[in-house]
Ligand code: SF4
Ligand code: SF4
Ligand code: SF4
Ligand code: SF4
Ligand code: SF4
Ligand code: SF4
């Protein structure tokens with residue numbers, strides 16, 4: 004059956020339903036879908052790291068560089084290179100790396116995304 | 120700032136028309152930016168319209184690492200856009216080339232080709248992050264020249 | 266005299282018309298968004314009311330580029346000509362009383378002619394930019410004109426025949442004398458034809474063929490930037506006002522309604538705007554629920570269905586009148 | 587009078603750069619030339635300089651929409667090389683996520699397709715409902731699009747009862763919506779006018795042009811890797827192969843609508859019959875694959891996807907080759923787009939026909955180097971490419 008404008012009823016019905024939009028930036032932040040286990044920006048716990056370099060060696064995006072600080076070797080993460088795969092967190096023997104929930108990794112200058 | 124200049128700046132910040140260009144992305148960032156148009160995110164709230172012609176656009180949203188083939192294209196599109204124009208690099212690829220290191224056909228990031236005004240890292244970027252990036256950029260446009 | 270000039274410039278003339286047509290664009294966009302379960306513009310001013318104005322001012326302030334390949338003369342002329350033509354057409358609408366700012370016997374014909382001129386201007390604008398997409402868009406605009414022009418004219422003429430007058434004032438007066446609006450009666454068909462043909466005139470879905478974004482980028486306007494583009498967008502808004510106003514005048518009794526002495530111009534304006542917004546809502550609904558036709562489908566649709574319907578209507582109207 | 591219309595590489599039909607050179611007469615298309623090289627990134631070469639583990643993430647990013655199919659195909663390939671068998675529970679979990687991403691891909695495509703046909707409202711509704719599926723993918727895998735769910739030796743995470751109940755609710759919601767949209771598609775004349783009889787591809791042509799996936803099934807041919815060469819436990823989960831024999835764009839929409847419903851059923855079945863046990867083999871991050879070659883096939887949302895690899899016993903593949911569905915389907919576009927005899931194609935049909943194969947170019951790009959100075963195009967040879975790749979490596983380090 005061909006009915007021109009078949010969709011009209013549904014469209015009108017939706018006029019009176021609640022909007023599907025989340026008024027996101029700044030407002031309705033709590034309505035964003037951010038489940039447990041979301042892979043966001045890396046969180047790194049310096050005290051746990053033993054400097055084994057495993058994370059550096061597996062990273063598929065070359066987002067990790069090893070540097071020396073006063074306590075020895077440690078990784079630094081270039082967020083602008085990171086692809087949020089979670090491989091480093093998975094491989095780290097001491098769980099020094101976790102993926103947090105920060106997903107708005109925005110910067111007007113690239114350097115701001117450089118080292119965490 | 121004069122009154123007129125303030126008004127103009129305000130209007131610019133309230134009416135950013137975007138042009139989406141894919142310089143070799145894996146599609147994921149593309150569809151996430153496209154998802155911004157749809158009911159849940161509705162980027163038209165900012166007054167944004169997605170335009171097809173670079174001549175109509177104010178903000179160029181680029182996804183993907185720049186490939187050799189698309190390099191000249193992106194430069195041409197950038198030049199076709201009328202001033203003032205802004206560029207958003209959406210996704211890890213566009214900010215730095217990301218996972219495509221060692222692939223012979225890509226450049227390390229969009230800023231090696233054209234100036235970039237905002238970087239959004241993410242693989243792919245979450246649509247909310249694109250919205251946030253836009254609104255940060257717009258705030259900047261309203262207050263100072265980026 | 267001064268009074269007359271003020272009338273033409275401010276109320277209900279150019280300034281008023283421009284403001285209202287920007288407002289109409291807002292209604293259109295907002296309603297469209299709500300029908301799609303979205304919010305639509307909401308940051309520019311309260312509820313995004315100033316969105317069209319912001320767009321316009323932004324476009325005015327942008328860099329102005331004339332492509333090297335383009336025809337400079339056409340590129341300069343057409344963006345000015347198009348809104349002027351439509352604005353002129355709007356001057357005939359009886360907004361604040363039974364008379365438009367200009368009003369004479371046969372002004373309906375003039376409006377129709379002005380709209381056709383505008384389409385021709387758009388054709389020139391597309392051809393003048395010397396771009397392949399633009400010229401396809403321009404050709405399509407011209408082809409489309411052939412498709413909808415005659416049914417539109419016939420539908421408008423039927424309203425004229427059934428009231429026995431070719432002027433907007435005459436048609437409104439006849440509706441006042443009858444006590445019913447034209448839409449109640451056989452002219453309902455005329456209204457339907459009018460709505461469909463206006464969508465084509467305004468290049469909106471399902472007839473946004475000349476600027477079909479997904480096929481030919483932005484169609485005839487592809488090369489226009491900055492203030493030139495702004496003026497073309499303004500033309501679209503003015504067309505929205507002109508056509509919804511025309512529909513309201515011809516079929517819904519225009520500025521008619523219960524009056525309170527002393528407040529006539531104000532009440533007339535309110536009635537007129539309310540009715541034309543109703544027509545506008547119909548326009549928006551149409552654009553929400555259809556897919557775009559192909560140019561050949563559009564033409565065959567208009568010759569297969571619209572034309573016979575319009576001719577049929579002419580016959581009925583003649584018989585009744 | 588005929589002239590050439592370039593569609594692309596930046597064109598609103600498709601965000602991805604694809605170049606179609608159309609020769610048109612008025613609105614009629616008489617010839618067409620397809621160039622898909624704009625996003626060639628050199629992934630196949632890139633895979634050769636990565637370890638197997640790192641390669642997984644690159645293979646996943648051959649394409650974001652089919653990422654699940656690509657990573658699955660890659661994993662199957664490497665598992666074959668290693669001679670490992672994943673636990674049964676992993677197979678079922680893989681199916682769930684694979685089918686979820688098929689649904690998301692189909693909904694995305696149908697919505698986008700209507701957008702190209704100018705039916706904005708339906709586009710909005712399809713994408714609105716697709717968000718539910720995206721939420722589910724995000725819930726299960728941790729990211730909306732790039733799932734990183736399949737790993738060599740199984741899957742990354744398990745499904746909890748809480749996720750399961752949410753998933754079931756979503757399935758019901760989406761199923762109900764799909765049934766409604768099915769009615770809309772069959773009722774709206776302006777839409778049917780753009781779909782029916784457009785871009786007809788006869789079954790014989792479809793086979794000889796080597797089309798795959800829903801595109802082939804819309805030409806009435808029952809072919810589906812999940813049925814013909816079951817992988818990853820697909821032989822245990824029953825489903826119907828949806829075919830349609832009108833061979834036009836209408837059939838392509840309907841086949842995908844049908845497949846969404848099928849996928850929903852498959853997910854329900856997989857949830858009901860989820861085997862218990864381990865979901866992942868322990869495989870160290872660095873390993874050498876034994877010498878040999880391996881070929882794996884997966885039914886990606888757009889059709890058959892083939893990965894082929896050669897190993898010489900090292901830490902990384904010696905050669906890696908990908909044959910993606912859109913590449914197979916693009917050939918048929920060039921044929922469908924040409925008007926011949928009583929078969930007419932208009933410019934306005936380009937989005938309908940091109941869109942009909944669900945083109946996404948990013949996995950499809952092959953090397954054609956355009957020499958900007960000499961205005962010549964040529965196809966590079968393997969040795970040239972290798973030199974190119976090495977130079978680049980040297981320059982980087
Ligand atoms: S999440 Fe992935 S890309 Fe990011 S640093 Fe870790 S391993 Fe590298
Ligand atoms: S893998 Fe963990 S412990 Fe080892 S270097 Fe990285 S962060 Fe430190
Ligand atoms: S950043 Fe990630 S998701 Fe986005 S285009 Fe690049 S690889 Fe794809
Ligand atoms: S053809 Fe596709 S997969 Fe192969 S290198 Fe090019 S972009 Fe990568
Ligand atoms: S170059 Fe020759 S040997 Fe090497 S993969 Fe190709 S066909 Fe085989
Ligand atoms: S690439 Fe070689 S093997 Fe593959 S289809 Fe073409 S000719 Fe045959």
Ligand code: SF4
Nearest residue numbers: 649651652946948949
């Ligand atoms: S066909 Fe290719 S580009 Fe398209 S979604 Fe699948 S893998 Fe990605």
Ligand code: SF4
Nearest residue numbers: 630907952953968971
């Ligand atoms: S032809 Fe060979 S070398 Fe060239 S992209 Fe394809 S697989 Fe790579």
